[in-house]
Amino acid sequence: MSAIAPQTTVGPVHLTVADLDRSLRYYGDAIGLEKLESGPGRASLGSAGRELLVLVEEPGAKPAPSYTGLFHFALLVPERPALAGWLAHAARDRVGLTGLSDHRVSEAIYLRDPDYHGIEIYADRPRESWDGDVAEIMTTLPLDVDDLLGELDDPETEPFERLADGTVMGHVHLQVSEIPDTTAFYRDLLGFDLMAQIPQAAFLSAGGYHHHIGANTWQSAGAAPPPPGSAALRHATIVLPDSAERDRVAGAISDAGLELQEAEHGPIVHDPSGNALLLAA
Numbered sequence: 001m002s003a004i005a006p007q008t009t010v011g012p013v014h015l016t017v018a019d020l021d022r023s024l025r026y027y028g029d030a031i032g033l034e035k036l037e038s039g040p041g042r043a044s045l046g047s048a049g050r051e052l053l054v055l056v057e058e059p060g061a062k063p064a065p066s067y068t069g070l071f072h073f074a075l076l077v078p079e080r081p082a083l084a085g086w087l088a089h090a091a092r093d094r095v096g097l098t099g100l101s102d103h104r105v106s107e108a109i110y111l112r113d114p115d116y117h118g119i120e121i122y123a124d125r126p127r128e129s130w131d132g133d134v135a136e137i138m139t140t141l142p143l144d145v146d147d148l149l150g151e152l153d154d155p156e157t158e159p160f161e162r163l164a165d166g167t168v169m170g171h172v173h174l175q176v177s178e179i180p181d182t183t184a185f186y187r188d189l190l191g192f193d194l195m196a197q198i199p200q201a202a203f204l205s206a207g208g209y210h211h212h213i214g215a216n217t218w219q220s221a222g223a224a225p226p227p228p229g230s231a232a233l234r235h236a237t238i239v240l241p242d243s244a245e246r247d248r249v250a251g252a253i254s255d256a257g258l259e260l261q262e263a264e265h266g267p268i269v270h271d272p273s274g275n276a277l278l279l280a281a
Contacts, residue, residue: 004190068224
């Protein structure tokens with residue numbers, strides 16, 4: 001398989017939620033996303049008009065943390081002060097967090113929504129500080145909260161209305177059954193570069209980024225996809241730079257004997273753990 005186009009990124013993540021109104025309040029008030037469109041049992045959210053998240057309601061859906069699926073989706077803010085501003089808002093407004101980490105390639109804040117979907121909000125460190133050395137540099141250290149909040153004049157009064165304009169879906173981190181099969185699918189078939197790997201996790205990207213796709217077996221070793229009706233990942237989106245590249249990747253998948261399902265915005269393929277990926281352009 002040829003390398004995937006270096007301009008490839010990730011796009012909107014589609015999730016099942018149990019209570020759409022509850023989720024809209026959370027993603028608006030706590031996270032700072034804006035509602036772009038809504039209809040019966042479905043809503044689209046984003047930043048500055050860019051769609052980042054689609055929520056589909058299934059009343060009574062239960063979290064499925066022990067199955068394969070979403071570990072977290074990661075919202076990349078455009079600069080460090082924007083991350084500091086979000087953290088100051090979280091502290092003032094008592095937004096529950098699950099972790100704060102310095103990965104050396106980025107600084108990250110972790111939390112979970114009411115359906116237990118994992119969320120990361122992060123800012124990249126300057127690319128020149130890690131470019132070409134991701135495997136050696138990327139790690140997990142405690143976040144220096146005081147230093148981050150030092151980007152602000154006064155964290156207690158820093159205004160916050162929504163996530164900063166320019167926020168994008170930086171990466172998607174998945175729970176998978178096995179790392180070798182996952183690496184073979186994303187690297188050898190789709191054409192992503194393997195940036196770093198340990199026995200229980202792999203990180204892959206296009207164009208030298210530290211990672212667009214993360215995969216781990218920390219919580220889901222040997223697990224099957226979640227049962228129907230779970231509050232779970234519906235699909236993630238891989239955004240190719242144009243339709244020709246999307247068709248090339250889809251052709252390679254088809255030639256490998258994997259099934260493609262046609263959807264409104266492009267074909268959908270499932271990775272070896274059953275995680276659905278929309279190929280968009």
